[in-house]
Amino acid sequence: WETHGFFTGRCFLCEYDNRRQTQDTEDCELCSYYKVFGDCDGGGKPYRLWVRAKTNPLRKRYAKLFLEQMEEIRDAENNNR
Numbered sequence: 001w002e003t004h005g006f007f008t009g010r011c012f013l014c015e016y017d018n019r020r021q022t023q024d025t026e027d028c029e030l031c032s033y034y035k036v037f038g039d040c041d042g043g044g045k046p047y048r049l050w051v052r053a054k055t056n057p058l059r060k061r062y063a064k065l066f067l068e069q070m071e072e073i074r075d076a077e078n079n080n081r
Helices: 012-020 032-037 046-052 056-079
Strands: none
Touching: 032 056, 046 056
16 A cells, blocks of 8 residues: 555556546546457456466466557557657
């Protein structure tokens, strides 16, 4: 709490983007992930599968898919600059 403040129990990406853009909102619409892929916690999305995975091999597999999506977002944002 001292370092990052209070999290509302939502995805860390939405929390980060809400803080970064200094908006006092709980909408995910400010999140880079949401803008490209929609709700990160939707069924079948790598983030949700990663968070709920029960074994390390599954966590690694879904984390890799999620990281690939994040890299895609980063590359798209860099190309728009």
